[in-house]
Amino acid sequence: MQINNNCEIYNGDCIEVMQEIIDKGVKVDLTVTSPPYDNLRSYENKVTWDFEKFKDVANKLYEITADGGVVIWVVNDQVRNGSETGTSFKQALYFMEIGFRLHDTMIFQKANYIPLTHNRYEQSFEYMFCFSKGKPKTFNPIMIPCKNAGKVESYGNERRSLLDKKQAMRAPEGKTFMKTKDTKYHPNIFTYTLGGQKTGHPAVFPDKLAEDQIVTWTNEGDLVFDPFMGSGTTGKMSIINNRRFIGIELVKGYFEISKKKN
Ligand SMILES: C[S@@+](CC[C@H](N)C(=O)[O-])C[C@H]1O[C@@H](n2cnc3c(N)ncnc32)[C@H](O)[C@@H]1O
Numbered sequence: 001m002q003i004n005n006n007c008e009i010y011n012g013d014c015i016e017v018m019q020e021i022i023d024k025g026v027k028v029d030l031t032v033t034s035p036p037y038d039n040l041r042s043y044e045n046k047v048t049w050d051f052e053k054f055k056d057v058a059n060k061l062y063e064i065t066a067d068g069g070v071v072i073w074v075v076n077d078q079v080r081n082g083s084e085t086g087t088s089f090k091q092a093l094y095f096m097e098i099g100f101r102l103h104d105t106m107i108f109q110k111a112n113y114i115p116l117t118h119n120r121y122e123q124s125f126e127y128m129f130c131f132s133k134g135k136p137k138t139f140n141p142i143m144i145p146c147k148n149a150g151k152v153e154s155y156g157n158e159r160r161s162l163l164d165k166k167q168a169m170r171a172p173e174g175k176t177f178m179k180t181k182d183t184k185y186h187p188n189i190f191t192y193t194l195g196g197q198k199t200g201h202p203a204v205f206p207d208k209l210a211e212d213q214i215v216t217w218t219n220e221g222d223l224v225f226d227p228f229m230g231s232g233t234t235g236k237m238s239i240i241n242n243r244r245f246i247g248i249e250l251v252k253g254y255f256e257i258s259k260k261k262n
Pocket of ligand 1: 012013014015033034035036037043047048201203204205206227228229230231232233234248249250251254
């Protein structure tokens with residue numbers, strides 16, 4: 001369904017719909033998505049999800065991704081018989097096996113994680129794997145202020161004379177005089193507060209999570225994709241940031257929610 005010139009969304013199985021998109025010769029610059037996590041949620045009992053299905057999705061993602069394109073895969077494990085399944089790791093290794101680079105293992109940290117009663121520390125993060133098809137063609141890093149902006153970090157010999165005796169004693173030989181810069185790259189742990197969105201979908205990720213990844217790995221006009229669209233968060237933030245968007249959602253009820261959001 002064409003929402004407008006910049007946004008197409010489909011109600012169907014992502015494996016089938018991705019094949020149709022691939023057959024049309026479309027390539028996407030960025031995927032920001034979150035698949036089902038093991039069998040943690042039933043999604044209205046309409047979803048079957050296992051490693052074989054995952055492999056089909058991963059292979060189609062490789063085909064549909066442009067050279068230099070990126071896939072952001074937000075995922076976590078179920079705990080079964082007292083052990084985390086390790087599915088997230090297995091998936092990451094499979095992505096690498098089929099040709100993606102594991103460009104960065106980022107973390108989506110939840111500022112307001114839900115306290116549960118169990119014998120391990122509270123689960124407060126999810127993996128946010130960044131896979132790339134070759135070298136990422138776009139990187140617009142989010143910058144944050146340096147705490148020590150303007151302070152001298154190390155002293156070259158030419159500056160020794162400018163320092164008092166005590167400082168000069170501590171200054172290492174042959175080092176260049178450097179001031180701490182005003183800003184630096186955001187760390188690869190991204191912290192967001194959950195909630196506040198009444199969407200009718202059980203597993204929505206934060207708008208800001210999608211936005212941060214979209215502005216980092218694409219430029220205006222680029223094509224962003226989400227094969228597990230859910231309530232349509234990636235689509236909404238793509239359009240707000242002047243990117244084009246294609247999304248797929250299997251469950252009709254969630255597709256209807258995403259239609260309103262996009
Ligand atoms: C973790 S949720 C995604 C939530 C989304 N990121 C958001 O912010 O709303 C995963 C979604 O994938 C959908 N899904 C599961 N299997 C699918 C498939 N084979 N094709 C398309 N969508 C599927 C589920 O119905 C569910 O809405």
